[in-house]
Amino acid sequence: MxxxxxxxxxxxxxxxxxxxxxxxxxxxxxxxxxxxxxxxxxxxxPAADTRAMSTTEVDLSAIVLGQQIKVMWQGKPVFVRHRTPAEIAAAQRDDYATLKDPQHDAERIAQENGEAGKPEWLILQANCTHLGCVPTFVEGSSFGGWFCPCHGSDYDTSGRIRRGPAPTNLPPAPYLFVNDTTIRIG
Amino acid sequence: MSGPSTYEPKSGLTRWLDKRLPIIRLAHDSFVAYPTPRNLNYWWTFGAMLSLCLVVQIVSGIVLAMHYIPHVDHAFASVQRIDRDVPYGWLIQNIHSVGASMFFLAVYIHMFRGLYYGSYKAPREVLWILGCIIYALMVVTGFLGYTLPWGQMSFWGATVITNILGAVPFIGESIQVWIRGGGSIDQPTLNRFFSLHYLLPFVIAGVVALHVWALHESGQNNPTGVEVKSKADTVAFTPYATAKDLFATTLFLILFATFVFYMPNALGHADNYIPANPLQTPPEIVPEWYLLPFYAVLRAIDFNIGPIDSKLGGVIAMFASIGVLFVLPWLDTSKVRSMRYRPIARQFFLIFVVVCLALGWCGGQNPGKILLPATFSATLNWVEGGQVATQAIEAPGESQFDETAAATRASLTQGGAAMVMIQRLNATDASVTSVSGGAAQSRTVTAATQDELEAEIQHLKDEVGARTPFFSVARNIPFTFTVTTFSQILTLYYFLFFLVILPILGLRETPGRVPDTIAKPVTA
Structure with missing residues (x-):
C-alpha cells in the first residue's frame, strides 16, 4: 500500500x-x-444412462462356424467371430511371424478376468486403430483376416495388424463367458 | 486515424439522441466519413462479403433450427423434410450448406490478401490475430455443422476427427469421451454439436466486432503497404468503398446463387445422402473441401518422430499449420509490407498459394495412390519333379528355435536339398519340407502396385500348382511416390515458408522502390 x-x-x-x-x-x-x-x-x-448401456450379452449358439456377427457395445461395433480350425491354425502359426505389434493369439482371446478363452471365439473391437473405420472380413485376403477400406490396413485371423498404416492390433473387447454359449461384453 | 468526428445531427430528434446514445455518430464515423486509402483494389472487398456471409448463415441457420431435430433417429429425416416438405425449405437449406462453402472461399481469399500485402505487420498484429481466431472458430463451426445432417460422411467425419483428439498423450482418451459424451459418436454427441453449432456463430460475430474495431483503430492497409500520411491519400468510405464493396458483393452473390440454384450438391459429398450407419464405413472418408489441405497435412505425417508416434505427429502438424498463422507477425522480418515491392518474396508467395491448393487436392485423394509409375517385381524360385521329404523338428526351448532351424537348414542343404522350407508351428515345433534333385525353375513377375504384384505371384503359383511343393519368393518393393509423399513435400514447404523463408528473406532481400505516399503514384 x-x-x-x-x-x-x-x-x-x-x-x-x-x-x-x-x-x-x-x-x-x-x-x-x-x-x-x-x-x-x-x-x-457420459451420463448415467449412457454408462449403464456399457455391457452387451451375445448368444453364441446362433453363430455358425466361420461366421461373424457385429454387435454394438457402448455404441461401438464389436466383431464376434466363430473361427474355423484353419483360421485358428493360421493365427497360432503367425504368433512367430514378424509382427508390427507382437502379441500371441492366446493373449488375444483371453477373457477379461485373465482366464483363457476358447480359440474358436475371437471378440474384437471393430474400429481400425488408424482412424476408426470398420474393417471388413475378406476371405482370401493377404493375411486371411480383415481389411480396412479407408486406408488399406490388413489384419490377420487374430486381428493383428500386418500391413498398412494402423499402429496397433484391433484391441480385444473385454468379455466373459457367462455360460458355454453366452458371453457378456464389458 | 479517423480524427475528430465530422457528424452533425440535422434534426431535433437526432440531436436529442446524439446526447444520449451517439449511435448514428458511430455509424457515420465508421461507414460514411471513415477515410479509406484511395488505392484499395478489389482484393479489399472480401471483408464486406464475409460480413454478409455471416449474416446469411445466422439467418438461414436460425430458420433451419426451427425444423431440424437433433436426434439420431430423426436428424437425417428432418433435413430431408426441410428439403422436400417445408415451404422454401429447399432454398434455405441450400443457402446454408452452399453458404458455408462460400464463406470459406471468401475467407481464404481474404487471408491470402492479408498475406500478400503484409496486412499482419505492425501496427496490425492484433487485427490479424483476431482474424485468425475468427477463422479457427469458423473451422470448428463448419465441422460441427457438417455433423448435423447425420449422413455417412457426417458420422464418420466426426468419428475420425474425435479419434484424432485421442492421440493426445495421457489425457487424449478422456478428452475424446468428454467431447463425445460416451464411448462413440451417438445421441449425446449430436445433441451437443447442435447446441455448439448454434452458439459459435454469435461468438464469431463478437470477434468480428473486435476485428472491425481493431481495423478502425489502426486503419486499413493498402496495396502499397505505405501508411496514410495526409488527406490526399484517402477518400471517404461512402460512396467510394461502399460502391466498390457492393459491386464486388453482387458478383459474389451471382456465384453464390449459381451454386444454390443450379448445383447445390456440387460442393458436398454424395455419401452424406446415406443415413449414418455405425456398422458400415464408407469407402473413403473426406472432410468438406475447405478443410482438405489440413486433412492432407494430418495424413502426411505417417512416420514416427522420436517418441511422437505418427498419429500424434499428424495432429501436431495439423494444429501447427493453423497455429503458425497466429505468430506470423513476428516471423516475417521484412520492413516492407507489400509483396508488390518484394520481388523474391512474391515468387515464394505464389508457390505457397499453389502448395495450399495442391494440399487440398492431396486431402481428397487416397493417400496410398501412386503418382509416379513404379515397377514392383518378385522373383519366384521353385523346383519341379524333385524328391520331397518332410520331417518335424523340435527346438529344446523357445529361444533356441532360430539356431535349431538354421542348423536343420544347413544340414539339409549339405545333404543335397535344393530348397528347404521351415514352417514354425508353435514356440518350439516346426515342420520342415525339403526338396532335392529335380529341375530348378525361376521366374520374375512385375506389376505397377503391390496388390497387383501379389495377384501376379498368386497367378504364377496357381499356374505351377502341384508340380512343386513350395516356392521361395523374393519381393523387390521399390520406393513409390504416392499422394502421401507429395503431401509430405507440400507440408514441408508450407512450414518452411513461414518458419524459414519469411524470417530469412526479410533480412536479406533487396526490396524494390516503395513510393513515399499512397497518393504519389496516382496523382503524379
Whole structure:
C-alpha cells in the first residue's frame, strides 16, 4: 500500500491485514469460480444412462462356424467371430511371424478376468486403430483376416495388424463367458 | 486515424439522441466519413462479403433450427423434410450448406490478401490475430455443422476427427469421451454439436466486432503497404468503398446463387445422402473441401518422430499449420509490407498459394495412390519333379528355435536339398519340407502396385500348382511416390515458408522502390 510507511507500525499492520484480505477474498473467489465452472464442464461426460448401456450379452449358439456377427457395445461395433480350425491354425502359426505389434493369439482371446478363452471365439473391437473405420472380413485376403477400406490396413485371423498404416492390433473387447454359449461384453 | 468526428445531427430528434446514445455518430464515423486509402483494389472487398456471409448463415441457420431435430433417429429425416416438405425449405437449406462453402472461399481469399500485402505487420498484429481466431472458430463451426445432417460422411467425419483428439498423450482418451459424451459418436454427441453449432456463430460475430474495431483503430492497409500520411491519400468510405464493396458483393452473390440454384450438391459429398450407419464405413472418408489441405497435412505425417508416434505427429502438424498463422507477425522480418515491392518474396508467395491448393487436392485423394509409375517385381524360385521329404523338428526351448532351424537348414542343404522350407508351428515345433534333385525353375513377375504384384505371384503359383511343393519368393518393393509423399513435400514447404523463408528473406532481400505516399503514384 502506497500510504503505508515502514516505520509507522500502525500503518504497516494495516497494510498487511489489507493484503491478507485481498488474497483471501481473491482465493475464495477463484475457488468459487472453479467450483461453479466444474459442473458445466463435467456435464459433458457420459451420463448415467449412457454408462449403464456399457455391457452387451451375445448368444453364441446362433453363430455358425466361420461366421461373424457385429454387435454394438457402448455404441461401438464389436466383431464376434466363430473361427474355423484353419483360421485358428493360421493365427497360432503367425504368433512367430514378424509382427508390427507382437502379441500371441492366446493373449488375444483371453477373457477379461485373465482366464483363457476358447480359440474358436475371437471378440474384437471393430474400429481400425488408424482412424476408426470398420474393417471388413475378406476371405482370401493377404493375411486371411480383415481389411480396412479407408486406408488399406490388413489384419490377420487374430486381428493383428500386418500391413498398412494402423499402429496397433484391433484391441480385444473385454468379455466373459457367462455360460458355454453366452458371453457378456464389458 | 479517423480524427475528430465530422457528424452533425440535422434534426431535433437526432440531436436529442446524439446526447444520449451517439449511435448514428458511430455509424457515420465508421461507414460514411471513415477515410479509406484511395488505392484499395478489389482484393479489399472480401471483408464486406464475409460480413454478409455471416449474416446469411445466422439467418438461414436460425430458420433451419426451427425444423431440424437433433436426434439420431430423426436428424437425417428432418433435413430431408426441410428439403422436400417445408415451404422454401429447399432454398434455405441450400443457402446454408452452399453458404458455408462460400464463406470459406471468401475467407481464404481474404487471408491470402492479408498475406500478400503484409496486412499482419505492425501496427496490425492484433487485427490479424483476431482474424485468425475468427477463422479457427469458423473451422470448428463448419465441422460441427457438417455433423448435423447425420449422413455417412457426417458420422464418420466426426468419428475420425474425435479419434484424432485421442492421440493426445495421457489425457487424449478422456478428452475424446468428454467431447463425445460416451464411448462413440451417438445421441449425446449430436445433441451437443447442435447446441455448439448454434452458439459459435454469435461468438464469431463478437470477434468480428473486435476485428472491425481493431481495423478502425489502426486503419486499413493498402496495396502499397505505405501508411496514410495526409488527406490526399484517402477518400471517404461512402460512396467510394461502399460502391466498390457492393459491386464486388453482387458478383459474389451471382456465384453464390449459381451454386444454390443450379448445383447445390456440387460442393458436398454424395455419401452424406446415406443415413449414418455405425456398422458400415464408407469407402473413403473426406472432410468438406475447405478443410482438405489440413486433412492432407494430418495424413502426411505417417512416420514416427522420436517418441511422437505418427498419429500424434499428424495432429501436431495439423494444429501447427493453423497455429503458425497466429505468430506470423513476428516471423516475417521484412520492413516492407507489400509483396508488390518484394520481388523474391512474391515468387515464394505464389508457390505457397499453389502448395495450399495442391494440399487440398492431396486431402481428397487416397493417400496410398501412386503418382509416379513404379515397377514392383518378385522373383519366384521353385523346383519341379524333385524328391520331397518332410520331417518335424523340435527346438529344446523357445529361444533356441532360430539356431535349431538354421542348423536343420544347413544340414539339409549339405545333404543335397535344393530348397528347404521351415514352417514354425508353435514356440518350439516346426515342420520342415525339403526338396532335392529335380529341375530348378525361376521366374520374375512385375506389376505397377503391390496388390497387383501379389495377384501376379498368386497367378504364377496357381499356374505351377502341384508340380512343386513350395516356392521361395523374393519381393523387390521399390520406393513409390504416392499422394502421401507429395503431401509430405507440400507440408514441408508450407512450414518452411513461414518458419524459414519469411524470417530469412526479410533480412536479406533487396526490396524494390516503395513510393513515399499512397497518393504519389496516382496523382503524379
Amino acid at each position: 502506497a500510504e503505508a510507511k515502514p516505520n509507522d507500525a500502525h500503518g504497516a499492520q494495516d497494510a498487511t491485514r489489507r493484503d491478507f484480505i485481498f488474497i483471501a477474498a481473491g482465493s475464495a473467489g477463484a475457488v468459487g469460480a472453479a467450483a461453479t465452472i466444474w459442473p458445466f464442464v463435467a456435464q459433458m461426460n
